[in-house]
Amino acid sequence: MKEPHSLSIRMQKIIKILAQTTCRCVLKNYAEYAVT
Numbered sequence: 001m002k003e004p005h006s007l008s009i010r011m012q013k014i015i016k017i018l019a020q021t022t023c024r025c026v027l028k029n030y031a032e033y034a035v036t
Helices: 004-035
Strands: none
Touching: none
């Protein structure tokens, strides 16, 4: 049985990756919107 601490670390990594991908998507959409 794994510790909840390792689970929280994994969650933090996933959240960080999600935040980075959403940031890139927003920036890309904003750039396209600004160009148009």
